[in-house]
Amino acid sequence: MxxxxxxxxxxxxxxxxxxxxxxxxxxxxxxxxxxxxxxxxxxxxxxxxxxxxxxxxxxxxxxxxxxxxxxGDKWSGPNHENIRDKIASNAFPDSVADIEKLSEEDFEVLVKDYTIFLNRIFPKQVIPVNPTRQAFFDVISNFYKWDLEQFYEWEK
Structure with missing residues (x-):
């Protein structure tokens, strides 16, 4: 492969x-x-x-x-970190205040991870380089509402 x-x-x-x-x-x-x-x-x-x-x-x-x-039989595993809730809270922040609570390091990791994810969905970069927390929040809280066809107009 x-x-x-x-x-x-x-x-x-x-x-x-x-x-x-x-x-x-x-x-x-x-x-x-x-x-x-x-x-x-x-x-x-x-x-x-x-x-x-x-x-x-x-x-x-x-x-x-x-x-x-x-x-094994203890199928829930030794680490009971609630990853599902963490992923959901990243995907659905209530406000920019949720993003502002993150440390600088955690924010950088989140931006990097979402850049990878969104670059798989959209044909162009949608998260600005070195975004403010407000700019990042604006993208994360709205990208799934966008009309994808507007991003592919160059194909028409």
Whole structure:
């Protein structure tokens, strides 16, 4: 695999077979427990020895198997840092005051990380170089509302 070449993969139904093949290659037996409702497909079960893993789709199933294989029966792991809340608070700051609370080092890391992320979405730089905390807040709190087509007008 060429790490210099761009690549993107999203969680879609066309990745389900790949996930199921990986689960099967790990020695799990896989079953589908049909749902009583015609609206729902059912739940996927992966069974190996005395371990059962249950999820609504193969990607979730592979995810929880990986969590268990990494952390064992104490699946939540030794470090109980709430990463999900930290990611959410970065994505949805209430005000520029939330950004101002960050140390200079933490702010620089956040700007660098979001520059990488937003450069994957937009064809041009949207975070100014050395942004003020207000300028950074303005971008972070609005980028998902922008019309992407305005950024691709050069293609027309």
């Amino acid at each position: 060429d790490s210099n070449k761009g690549f993107r993969l999203s969680a879609e139904a066309n990745t389900y077979n790949s996930a199921l093949r990986i689960i099967k290659s790990k020695g799990y037996k896989i079953f589908l427990y049909p749902d009583q409702s015609d609206d729902l497909y059912g739940t996927y079960w992966a069974i190996k020895e005395n371990r059962d893993f249950i999820a609504e789709d193969p990607l979730q199933l592979l995810g929880i198997i990986t969590i268990w294989e990494t952390n």
